[in-house]
Amino acid sequence: MNILIIGTGYVGITMILAFAEMGNRVTGYDTDREKVNRLNMGLLPIHEPELKETLSKHLQHNRIVFSADAEKSIQHNDVIFICVGTPARADGGANLRYIKLAAEQIGRYINGYKLVVIKSTAPVGTQQKMVRWISLAQIHYNNVLHPFDVSSNPEFLREGNALADALNPDRVIIGSTSKRATDILKTIYNKAACPVFITRPKEAELIKYASNAFLATKISFINELSRLCDKMGVDVREVASGMGMDKRIGSLFLKAGIGYGGSCFPKDVSALLWEASNQQISLSILEKVAEINRSQPIYLMARLKERLGGFSNRIIAVLGVSFKPDTDDIRESPAIGIIQKLLAEKAVVRVHDPVARVPAQLFDYGVEECVSPRLAAKDADAIVICTDWPQYSKLNWPQMKKIMKFPCILDGRNMLSAKTMRRIGFDYMGVGSR
Ligand code: UGA
Numbered sequence: 001m002n003i004l005i006i007g008t009g010y011v012g013i014t015m016i017l018a019f020a021e022m023g024n025r026v027t028g029y030d031t032d033r034e035k036v037n038r039l040n041m042g043l044l045p046i047h048e049p050e051l052k053e054t055l056s057k058h059l060q061h062n063r064i065v066f067s068a069d070a071e072k073s074i075q076h077n078d079v080i081f082i083c084v085g086t087p088a089r090a091d092g093g094a095n096l097r098y099i100k101l102a103a104e105q106i107g108r109y110i111n112g113y114k115l116v117v118i119k120s121t122a123p124v125g126t127q128q129k130m131v132r133w134i135s136l137a138q139i140h141y142n143n144v145l146h147p148f149d150v151s152s153n154p155e156f157l158r159e160g161n162a163l164a165d166a167l168n169p170d171r172v173i174i175g176s177t178s179k180r181a182t183d184i185l186k187t188i189y190n191k192a193a194c195p196v197f198i199t200r201p202k203e204a205e206l207i208k209y210a211s212n213a214f215l216a217t218k219i220s221f222i223n224e225l226s227r228l229c230d231k232m233g234v235d236v237r238e239v240a241s242g243m244g245m246d247k248r249i250g251s252l253f254l255k256a257g258i259g260y261g262g263s264c265f266p267k268d269v270s271a272l273l274w275e276a277s278n279q280q281i282s283l284s285i286l287e288k289v290a291e292i293n294r295s296q297p298i299y300l301m302a303r304l305k306e307r308l309g310g311f312s313n314r315i316i317a318v319l320g321v322s323f324k325p326d327t328d329d330i331r332e333s334p335a336i337g338i339i340q341k342l343l344a345e346k347a348v349v350r351v352h353d354p355v356a357r358v359p360a361q362l363f364d365y366g367v368e369e370c371v372s373p374r375l376a377a378k379d380a381d382a383i384v385i386c387t388d389w390p391q392y393s394k395l396n397w398p399q400m401k402k403i404m405k406f407p408c409i410l411d412g413r414n415m416l417s418a419k420t421m422r423r424i425g426f427d428y429m430g431v432g433s434r
Helices: 010-021 033-040 051-060 070-075 097-109 126-141 162-167 179-191 201-232 236-244 265-278 284-308 334-344 360-365 373-377 397-403 418-424
Strands: 002-006 025-029 064-067 079-082 114-118 148-152 172-175 196-199 315-319 348-352 382-385 408-411 427-429
Touching: 002 010, 002 070, 010 025, 010 051, 010 064, 010 162, 025 070, 033 064, 051 064, 051 162, 070 097, 079 097, 097 114, 097 126, 114 126, 114 179, 126 148, 126 201, 148 172, 148 179, 148 201, 172 179, 172 201, 179 196, 196 201, 201 236, 201 265, 201 284, 265 284, 284 334, 284 382, 284 408, 284 427, 315 334, 315 373, 334 348, 334 360, 348 373, 373 397, 397 418, 408 418, 418 427
Parallel strands: 002 025, 002 079, 025 064, 079 114, 114 148, 172 196, 315 348, 315 382, 382 408, 408 427
Antiparallel strands: none
């Protein structure tokens, strides 16, 4: 099948590769010509396992092409996936500007039946809006009106695991009332060995928000519980392991830490809260989820400050800037808030991350970026682990301790063994761990 993907961000690039892996010929459209040229040369704008090798394989076999030509891209493909961003507006709602732009282009260049599939995370009612926007553009630009369907097909891939998740999903959600559209989507996904759940577009749209909001709720639940564990000398990791053995609860997304970040959970929780207040409904659990997530790094920094007797002139080594491992994405990363807090309290902040970069504006406040954890930790008063990059667990910790001024460590991801670290001589602080 010939498939067009509009938008070459995380989801767009991953889906281009996943659909090519499933045997389709895929065009990736983006308005950014420079990005398109680079992608055609096999150069990716993101750090993500497996993508580079898969892209060069499909470019070589002409199964993938990138284009900045909207007219040709739309006219040569009958199935169009919308993978553009839906960033948060200042009021927390989702900004549908890019979705609307894509709809207008489809309506303008449509030359026969098109199946338009919304993969971007978009609020309930977006599918209906898309139908209206495409129709209005068709009426404006064309004499002949062509048939089209718009379906919702949310994506559940995780950064750092994107291609594997896209190729082996737990489920495929299709929000559609058209048999023609549903049949095409079922054919596209017939290689994904998972249940296909067909529902109306509105339900599909809410399934995406509700899933992310529920996962965020699990994280905030365990993070808040970790504060009680700290007080009572209980290890939250043990508690989570025991809880997770109950199939009704499940062990995933119960890792206590510095809070969730990324381009999805914070934005989607806000968008759902915005929608609820718009409907005069209170989603009080979700309000708390967001509040706990905001206060978790503050709570942990207060513990560290108490331990060090203040941050002023203390050298703090921050390990990890990305919002999770295996990505260079720093959007809404709790590490950034932690670095800002330390700088505001006049600490000397040294940062290491294997791939992510510190935002440029933080250099004006004196952040030092280090090429190794060792350089960051030299003469430091404390280490704060913000991202659970696997290489941090393999560091030579006895040596790290030797080069530090004071061997204090706040393991914000509970990735190290408290027992081992204390045996080495660290003043170890975990998140709700003994
Ligand atoms: C999330 C969802 O997991 C995907 O299913 C969804 O498709 C995606 O959002 C999206 O909407 O596009 P992602 O944001 O890439 O994926 O990353 P996650 O693995 O979900 O992690 C999000 C944050 O939660 C990270 O900061 C991570 O460190 C944190 N987290 C995760 C915890 O603090 N504890 C956990 O137990 C799990």
